[in-house]
Amino acid sequence: MKNSSLKGQPKFRSNKERLSAFLRLFKKQDQVLILIVADPDSLASALAVKKLLQGKVQKVTISNVNEIKRLNNQVMVSSLKIPLTPFKPSLLTQHNKFILVDSQPTHQEVFKTVKFNAVIDHHPLTSGWSADYVDIRPDYGATATILYEYLKTAKLRPGIRLATAMVYAIKTDTNNFEKSAKTQDVLAFQYFYRYMNRHLLHKIECSDLRRSELKYFKIALENLKYVQKRAFTFVGKVLNADILVVIADFLNKVYETSWVFVAGECKKKLVVIVRCDGYRKDAGKLVSRAFKHLGSAGGHKEKARAEIPFENLGISPEEFTTHTLINLLKKHFRRLQKREAPLI
Ligand SMILES: [Mn+2]
Structure with missing residues (x-):
């Protein structure tokens, strides 16, 4: 022992x-x-x-x-x-x-x-x-x-x-x-x-979500963008980051989705929830490379999370959109794809 x-x-x-x-x-x-x-x-x-x-x-x-x-x-x-x-x-x-x-x-x-x-x-x-x-x-x-x-x-x-x-x-x-x-x-x-x-x-x-949180689903679906098989959405300000996890788990059930990125603003931080099947993918590694230098980031192969103070991003929460999220991650996919093809 x-x-x-x-x-x-x-x-x-x-x-x-x-x-x-x-x-x-x-x-x-x-x-x-x-x-x-x-x-x-x-x-x-x-x-x-x-x-x-x-x-x-x-x-x-x-x-x-x-x-x-x-x-x-x-x-x-x-x-x-x-x-x-x-x-x-x-x-x-x-x-x-x-x-x-x-x-x-x-x-x-x-x-x-x-x-x-x-x-x-x-x-x-x-x-x-x-x-x-x-x-x-x-x-x-x-x-x-x-x-x-x-x-x-x-x-x-x-x-x-x-x-x-x-x-x-x-x-x-x-x-x-x-x-x-x-x-x-x-x-x-x-x-x-x-x-x-x-x-x-x-x-x-x-009991995963409150009735008052259903509105975030609507926002998440309205702001949802796919790039190839990767789903991205920025939900805006949320009172509790748990709702982002519920939305990410839901989007992860959609067939032919390889990655899910759900982000929101919570307590002046950008919270990013990542989901994938973990098969020849590593969500934890991806968020560390993308966000570790800006805030806290980590997780497992199939699920990961990052929390970054908006002041470190050089962009205000009001200006942030799903496109900003895609741009933040895009280069890391490219980098990883060159080095480690299995990530996609
Ligand atoms: Mn325990």
């Missing part, structure tokens, strides 16, 4: 030993605060930890340090009735034990100020922190899968809401098993699937 280098991460002979070491951290009179950067996996994992500690401590509070903007996540919280308290520093004095799930103390400034009793996560291990109890498994597709083992070992059967949250978490973090899933993720998925409610899951998964 790569993570054996982390001091304080003990080796256990069995899941039972591991679970009892975790539970030994807590006493009946404890007030436990679980901190998360709320997303499907951290929300589900926090619920699972709350279930593990139920009846064993006096109180468990789940607190999100980020604002939940994504509609799917808002619907997850409301439809699964996940009890959440937005973070405020006074929570730290109102609790005496602290747990971090699906994240590490180095990931957020506010986490660095907390002395965590337990950290359970699946992100690559970072250094420069410690906790009484550490369980980091970077080879797991989701933290929810790690917590599946805890729940099974504790012989705790999940209720409908926890099971639905766990299924959604595993689906989201493994991108529907398209990436980084291991056998344990599949086993956990199968297990929770039996106890979940598929209508609730469907409701969360289908």
